Amino acid sequence: MHPSIRIPRWAVGLALASACVLVATAQVAPAPVAPAADAPAVNENVVDDIPFASPNPTAVTVPSAPNAWGGPRTGSEETLSDRVANYKIQATLDPKKHTIDGKQQLTWRNRSDRPVKAVYLHLYLNAFEGPGSTFNTEKRNNRFGFRSEVETEEGGYGYTRLTKVAQNGATVPWSYVHPDGGPSTDRTVVRLDLPEAVAAGGTTTIDMDFFNQLPRVSARTGYFGTFHLVGQWFPKIGVLELPGERGATAPRWNVHEFHLHSEFYADYGLYDVSITAPKDYTIGATGELQGTPVEHKGLLTHRYVQGDVHDFAWTADNRYAKPLDGVYNGANGPVKVRVLYHPEYTSNAKPVLDATIESLTYFSKTLGDYPYKTVTAVIPPYNAGEAGGMEYPTFFTSESYKDVREGRLERYALDFVTIHEFGHGYFYGILGSNEFEEPMLDEGLNEYWDHRQIVAANDRATAQTWLTKLIGVDIALGEFEQQRLGAMLSDPADPVGNSSWDRMSSNSYGTVYARTATVMHDLEQQVGKQALERAFKQYYAAWKFRHPSIADFRESMAEGTGQRALVEKVFAEQVYNVRKVDxxxxxxxxxxxLPEPGLVEVKGAVVERKATEIDKSIDDARAAWEKAHPKAKxxxxxxxxxxxxxxxxxxxxxxxxxxxxxxxxxxxxxxxxxxxxxxxxxxxxxxxxxxxxxxxxxxxxxxLDKDKIDDSRTLEADGTAARRWSADIAAFFQSLFALLVTA
Structure with missing residues (x-):
């Protein structure tokens, strides 16, 4: 997600620091909790000794074990990932009521060495049911701003309800729990007490019926009119981490509440999802469409299948124009690229298609070959901007602008958001980062790599032209010069390695984007471009389809660059800690x-050279010099x-x-x-x-230096300082725009 509106996700990753002053701290209007059947009673005698991950996590410092998550993927395995959680889902959309009736069969494998009696699920949509959720409590009590600050209005709330849960035909009792000590009214995590324990190394299948009321789109998911972006929508099992994985020393459930700025973390698996909607609705989704949709009573059922991913999202609308399709021919075969858009944003479709294919090329070359067969990009319709700038496996949303002609800032912004959201397919998707606890590994590294792509393409003229016109000064402001303005250089509050919710402010969360990009820029300047790219390729090869920690990333950087001492110093100061540079x-x-008065020895005698004598000798020397060097400077x-x-x-x-x-x-x-x-x-x-x-x-x-203006001095006034000021002012406006339009 890009912060800017999102916010686009902290926008255009850029400068949150400067721009975040505009992020308001909206109050969430009270709303009644959505009606639902009471959950079955839980057997209080059930004991499960597997604890939750810490509610106050810190960046991992100890590298994972070599066999973590099944060990590195060599390419010889039957599947790309070590599949742990497989989902078979049937979902029926009512586009008028904006509801989803769902049936889900979850097959989960217990990777631990002990029986598991209780499992935990995320019910993310419950973050939007009212003021009592952890999400809305943090927004209100911490005075945090979020994305574009769209407030939920009456009738616009959303929720998920489990209506039936069974294991092998036996009813499964459930209860809401609060792994992070959030309010008792939060219902984003649920515990299932299984009638039959899952043996060590064994699997179980859990059947669930669930019902969703989608919210009016305000935070990455929901509806507006006939448009539906369906994310965070199905009951999703948490991650059982084992010793030697992401700093764990014993089995633990990593299943955090849905925090305001947090995103997602889940096991890889196979998704087989059937989506039923009116036949005049166009569907786009994660994965590959299987055959021709099946019609029944005016409804069409579309079946999508995708293996080796850890999430699934989809969209439905009867206003979509004819999709714009393209192909990227990669090392793993052709990749079908599809852009879904509405007629009012026809001009956006081709730029989004082009930027997606360019991103496929760049990321495949600089990190590793794209492993899937599809990419679907969605351009949100008018008044649904909060759906923009969000990523899911093989599926993302970009932004939408009225005028995206070449040479306009809107074109630059559209290109950047497209690149950014596609890039998440690598750092969040293929490299299964824990976005709850270590958002730097996704948002931060992705932000850095996205701007490298733009620099490589030398594609920054649009922003410069706009800023030149606005400020009246001819400027040349690079991508990372913009980023540093959002990095809280003067007084950074939190290490970039902190969790997504343990932050002083939304502005500080924004530094996950801009400050990480700046830290990595400066590291590249020290180790060299080739060494840095070699290290990133090593990181991708070692950790694709696994779940690396910051410590694992640090080790890849140290080994890949061959400069361990330098890398460890940078991580100690700027990732695990936060130290300004000034x-x-x-x-x-x-x-x-010049000669000076005083006693000197001349031919064995001590004599005093007086000031008048010194002055005359200086004058004489200068006169002789000027005569001999008439053109001297x-x-x-x-x-x-x-x-x-x-x-x-x-x-x-x-x-x-x-x-x-x-x-x-x-x-x-x-x-x-x-x-x-x-x-x-x-x-x-x-x-x-x-x-x-x-x-x-x-x-x-x-x-990272907080002020580049005090980096220079001259004996006589020149234009250096003025030029530096104009560049920083330009960067401020560029960052400000990015905050407002990027998610």
Whole structure:
């Protein structure tokens, strides 16, 4: 998801930092809890000793065991993933009432070494049933803003209800639980107490009937008019993590409540989903359509199947135009790319198709080949913007704009959101990151890789043109220069490795996007492009179709780049901790080394050289120099110059260059070390020409530095500072726009 509206998901991943000041903290209007049958009573004598994962998780520091999640996938296995949770679902949509009647058969495998008596399911839609959910409580009590701040109005709430649960024909009692200590009124996690324990290594099948009332689209899922985006819609089993997986030391259930900024985490499996809707409705979904839809009494049933994914979403509308189709010919065969859109956004369809195919090409080349046969992109209709900017396996939603001609900012934004949401198919989809506990591995790394794709295509002219017109200054502002403006550089509140809900503010959550991208940009500048790409490919190869932790990512970076000490230092300071970087030129002066009055020894005798004598000798030397060098530049003369430079350091220590330029056109590069705790550095240079300027980080490699304007000094005023200011102002507006239109 992109924050900006989403928010697009923190927008356009960009600058939340600057822009988040606009995110309002809306109050959720009270609403009655949706009516539902009472859950069957739970047997209080049932004992299950498998605990929940911590409600206050921290970024994992210990790498997973080599055999975690079944070990690395070599490609010789029968399936791409080690399938744990398989779903067979029948769903019938009532598009007028916006309800879904569902029947689900869940087959789950117990990977642990002990019998499992109780299992836990997510009922995500219950986050939208009223003010008592964890989702809405955090929004209200923490004063957090969320995406575009669309408020739920009367009649627009949504929920999921289990109406029947059985194991081998026996009724399964259930109860709502609160793994994170959320309000007792939250109903996003349910416990099933199974009549028959699942043996170690064994499997069980649980049959469920459920009913959904979709909400008016306001947070990634729901309806508007005839449009339906159906996500987070089916009862979904939590993840039973084992020792050696993501920091676990004993079996534990990772099944967090649905927090405001959290997303999802689930086991891989096979999804076989039949969707029934009126025959005039166009359906798009995760996976591949199986055969021709079957008609019965004016309804069509569409069957989609997809293996080796951990979620499933779909859309239905009778206003969709004829789909726009394309093909990407990859190493694993052709990939069918489909764009669903409404007539009012016909101009958006081709750009979304092109950006999707370009993303397939880039991600396949830089990370690994795309393993599926389909990609479906959805362009939301007018007034359904909250459905935009969201990702599911092989299926995502982009954004929609009235005017997306080349050279307009809207085109840039549409391209970026499309790239971003497709990219989640890798970092959230194929690399099954835990978006609850370690959103950096999805949102952050995806944001970084998306902007690398744009840089590789040199596709930033649209934003620059718009900003140039707005500010009246001709600028050239790069992708990562924009990102740094959203990275909370001056006073970062939380490490990027923190969980999605343990954050000071929504703005701080936004740094998962912008600050992670900035941290990774700076790391790439230090280790080099080839080493960084080699490490990412190694990470993808080792962890695809598994569930890596931040520690596993760190190890891939250390091994792949061959620079373990540097990588571990960066992670210690910016991932597990949060330290600002603030280096500045504190002093700069360059003066002639002139003779001075005092006692000197001349031919064995001590004599005093008086000031008047010194002054005359200086004048004489200068006159002789000027006569001999009539075209000499200012700053050149008969005397050498002494240049004094002092750099002050605050926060984390990073290696930087210091470039000194001299009047004769020459220069000298000094090195500010990236180790040690010294808070300052000082140099004294002696040269034949006067130093005229000094600049920290002349290559613009260190984007974590809180203020690039104090990185340079000149002896005489020039346009450097003004140019830097214009760039930062431009970045602010670009980031602000991104926050408003990206999810």
């Amino acid at each position: 280096d500045r030129i504190a002093e700069f002066e360059s003066d002639e080394i 200012k700053g050149e003369g008969p005397f050498e110059y002494a240049t004094r430079i002092v750099v002050r350091r605050a926060g984390a220590v990073v290696p930087q260059n210091v470039l000194v330029r001299f009047a004769d056109g020459s220069s000298q590069t000094l090195r500010l070390p990236g180790t040690g705790d010294k808070r300052w550095a000082r140099w004294r240079l002696v040269s034949k020409s006067q130093a005229v300027s000094v600049e920290l980080d002349p290559e613009r490699r260190v984007f």
